[in-house]
Amino acid sequence: MITIKTFAQIREISGRAELTIKWQADMTVDNLMEQLALQDAAWANAFTGNVLIAVNKTMCNAQQRLNDNDEVAFFPPVTGG
Amino acid sequence: MFAHICTEDFDQQSLYDELLAQSQPTPGAIVTFTGLVRDFNAHGPIEGMSLEHYPGMTEKALLNLLEQATQRFDLAGVGAVHRVGELANFEQIVWVGCGASHRQHAFDAACFIMDTLKQAVPLWKKEYQHGEARWVAVKSSDEHAAMTWLTPSKN
Numbered sequence: 121m122i123t124i125k126t127f128a129q130i131r132e133i134s135g136r137a138e139l140t141i142k143w144q145a146d147m148t149v150d151n152l153m154e155q156l157a158l159q160d161a162a163w164a165n166a167f168t169g170n171v172l173i174a175v176n177k178t179m180c181n182a183q184q185r186l187n188d189n190d191e192v193a194f195f196p197p198v199t200g201g
Numbered sequence: 202m203f204a205h206i207c208t209e210d211f212d213q214q215s216l217y218d219e220l221l222a223q224s225q226p227t228p229g230a231i232v233t234f235t236g237l238v239r240d241f242n243a244h245g246p247i248e249g250m251s252l253e254h255y256p257g258m259t260e261k262a263l264l265n266l267l268e269q270a271t272q273r274f275d276l277a278g279v280g281a282v283h284r285v286g287e288l289a290n291f292e293q294i295v296w297v298g299c300g301a302s303h304r305q306h307a308f309d310a311a312c313f314i315m316d317t318l319k320q321a322v323p324l325w326k327k328e329y330q331h332g333e334a335r336w337v338a339v340k341s342s343d344e345h346a347a348m349t350w351l352t353p354s355k356n
Binding site: 125127128129174177193195196197198199200201 | 325
């Protein structure tokens with residue numbers, strides 16, 4: 121399984137703070153985003169802006185290949201400080 | 202080295218003491234920075250804010266930043282605290298402390314941490330204004346400040 125977490129605007133627009141989906145061999149973050157966007161227009165909307173990606177709490181790009189049990193997070197640019 | 206994410210207010214003296222106790226060797230200079238919630242933004246007065254974070258990753262990213270600062274500025278000790286949750290105007294929101302043998306390294310390290318924290322640590326501010334809650338947009342001045350640390354001319 122892949123655990124997906126979202127934060128801030130991405131969480132609000134997608135309407136999902138966390139969900140799990142079935143892992144598939146050779147799956148990339150890009151594939152995962154396409155799959156979510158096809159399932160629900162809310163995900164397509166959530167992914168229209170600037171989306172940052174973390175896999176297992178480390179920043180990465182959409183070409184990152186996923187392993188089973190990975191945690192993928194989607195969030196907007198950060199605004200702390 | 203310590204990185205705390207907390208919902209409650211923090212005590213500066215306790216953090217200073219913690220930093221000094223952890224520093225090795227005992228520093229000749231300690232610089233601390235405290236950020237407070239401003240009561241305005243570009244559109245006028247605000248009525249506080251809330252901060253969201255990514256439990257686990259926020260702490261990890263902050264520690265990673267402190268590690269970079271330690272290497273880059275030869276720090277004897279470093280610590281940072283960031284509040285999350287609901288914050289009223291003028292409450293303390295962030296604290297950074299840097300200990301070094303010489304003051305310039307401590308000053309530079311504190312600036313480096315604050316500038317890069319705004320780019321690299323998963324935290325999101327939502328401000329309350331005119332009865333609405335709005336996510337804060339990334340400021341180009343903050344992006345510029347973080348980028349200057351990537352140019353080879355600046356330490």
